[in-house]
Amino acid sequence: MQFFFDFISPFGYFGSLRIDQLAAKYGREVQWRPMLLGVSVLKVMGLKPLLETPLKGEYIRREFDRYARRHGLDLKRRADDPMMDPRACGRAFYWTAARHPQLAKPLARAMLDAYWAQGLDLSSAEAIAALPLPQGLEAGPLAAGIQGEEAGRLLRAAVEESLQWGVFGSPTVRVGSELFWGVDSFPMLEEWLATGGW
Amino acid sequence: MQFFFDFISPFGYFGSLRIDQLAAKYGREVQWRPMLLGVSVLKVMGLKPLLETPLKGEYIRREFDRYARRHGLDLKRRADDPMMDPRACGRAFYWTAARHPQLAKPLARAMLDAYWAQGLDLSSAEAIAALPLPQGLEAGPLAAGIQGEEAGRLLRAAVEESLQWGVFGSPTVRVGSELFWGVDSFPMLEEWLATGGW
Numbered sequence: 061m062q063f064f065f066d067f068i069s070p071f072g073y074f075g076s077l078r079i080d081q082l083a084a085k086y087g088r089e090v091q092w093r094p095m096l097l098g099v100s101v102l103k104v105m106g107l108k109p110l111l112e113t114p115l116k117g118e119y120i121r122r123e124f125d126r127y128a129r130r131h132g133l134d135l136k137r138r139a140d141d142p143m144m145d146p147r148a149c150g151r152a153f154y155w156t157a158a159r160h161p162q163l164a165k166p167l168a169r170a171m172l173d174a175y176w177a178q179g180l181d182l183s184s185a186e187a188i189a190a191l192p193l194p195q196g197l198e199a200g201p202l203a204a205g206i207q208g209e210e211a212g213r214l215l216r217a218a219v220e221e222s223l224q225w226g227v228f229g230s231p232t233v234r235v236g237s238e239l240f241w242g243v244d245s246f247p248m249l250e251e252w253l254a255t256g257g258w
Numbered sequence: 259m260q261f262f263f264d265f266i267s268p269f270g271y272f273g274s275l276r277i278d279q280l281a282a283k284y285g286r287e288v289q290w291r292p293m294l295l296g297v298s299v300l301k302v303m304g305l306k307p308l309l310e311t312p313l314k315g316e317y318i319r320r321e322f323d324r325y326a327r328r329h330g331l332d333l334k335r336r337a338d339d340p341m342m343d344p345r346a347c348g349r350a351f352y353w354t355a356a357r358h359p360q361l362a363k364p365l366a367r368a369m370l371d372a373y374w375a376q377g378l379d380l381s382s383a384e385a386i387a388a389l390p391l392p393q394g395l396e397a398g399p400l401a402a403g404i405q406g407e408e409a410g411r412l413l414r415a416a417v418e419e420s421l422q423w424g425v426f427g428s429p430t431v432r433v434g435s436e437l438f439w440g441v442d443s444f445p446m447l448e449e450w451l452a453t454g455g456w
Contacts, residue, residue: 105312107305114303115426119439130456228313241317244442258328
C-alpha cells in the first residue's frame with residue numbers, strides 16, 4: 061500500500077505519524093509517496109488553497125489545533141504560519157529513494173518533524189542538508205542532488221503518477237485500487253485492512 | 259447538539275442514518291438543521307459542485323458506492339443522477355418544525371428515504387405532500403405551507419444561522435461551539451462525546 065502526502069499538509073503530517081503502525085497491525089508495509097497539492101488542488105482541480113477558502117479555512121485551523129491536542133503533539137508551527145515551497149523536500153525524498161530506498165522514509169520523517177514540530181523552513185537544499193540525516197546519507201551529495209535535474213524529473217513523475225491513481229488530497233492511502241482520503245478516513249481504512257474490504 | 263445536512267448530500271443522508279443512535283449512546287438528543295450547499299459551497303466558498311470537481315468528483319462517486327456496500331444500503335439513486343433542487347424539502351422541514359416540532363425529523367427521514375432509497379424527485383411541494391407523511395401532518399396544508407412566504411423565510415434564516423456557526427459541508431455536527439465535518443469524522447465525534455472533549 062502507498063501513503064501519499066504533501067510535506068506542507070498538516071493532516072499529511074498527522075497521517076505520517078500513524079500510518080506505518082496502523083498498516084503493521086495487518087502485516088502491511090507502506091511505501092511513502094510525497095505529492096504536491098499545488099499541482100492536484102490548485103492546477104488540476106482549480107481550487108484555491110484550503111486555508112484561503114471561506115468557512116473551510118477556519119474549520120481547518122481549529123481542527124489542526126484540536127487534532128494536535130488530542131494526540132498530544134507539541135508543534136512549533138501553527139496552521140496559519142507562512143508555508144514553505146515543498147518541492148525541495150519532494151526532490152530530496154525521490155533523489156534519496158533512487159539511491160538508498162531504505163533511507164527515504166527516515167529522511168521524510170526528519171523533514172516532517174523539522175517543518176512541523178520544530179517550525180523550520182525547508183524550502184532550500186541547504187536547509188534540508190543541514191538536518192540530522194539518516195546514517196548513510198551525506199549532506200553534500202544530498203544538497204547537490206536536490207538541485208539536480210534528476211530530482212526534479214523524479215518528483216514530476218511521482219506527482220504525475222499520483223494523479224493517475226486519482227490522488228488529490230493529503231493524506232491519501234492507496235490499497236490496491238482503493239483510495240482513502242484524509243486522516244479522518246483512517247478508521248475506515250483500518251476496517252478495510254482488517255476485513256479485506258467490502 | 260445539532261446535525262446540519264443538505265437533502266441532496268449523499269453523506270448527509272448517510273449521516274442521518276447514524277447520528278441519532280450515536281448521540282443517544284451518550285444521552286444526547288440531536289436537533290436536525292437542513293442547510294443548502296448551494297449557498298455555503300457555491301456562493302460563500304466560491305467552489306464548484308463536488309461531483310464536477312476533477313479527481314475529487316471521481317473519489318466521491320466511488321466512496322458513495324463503497325459506503326453503501328459497507329452499510330448494506332440498497333439505494334435507487336446513484337451519485338451521478340441529476341440532483342433535485344433541495345429547497346422544497348428545506349421549506350417543508352422548517353414549516354413543519356414551526357408547527358409540529360416533533361414531526362419535523364420524521365418528515366425529514368421520509369424525504370431522505372424517498373429521495374435516496376427510492377430515487378424520487380422531491381423538488382415540488384406536490385411531490386413532498388404525496389409522500390406517506392408522519393401522523394398529524396396533513397398533505398394539503400403542508401403543500402400550501404411549502405409554497406408560502408413563511409417557509410422561505412424560515413429556510414433562509416436557518417441557512418444564515420448555519421453559516422454563522424461556520425457550517426460549510428454536509429453533514430456537519432455541532433456540539434457546543436465544536437464542529438465535526440463529514441461522516442468520516444463520526445468516530446472522532448463519538449470519542450468527543452464519550453470523553454467530554456480535549
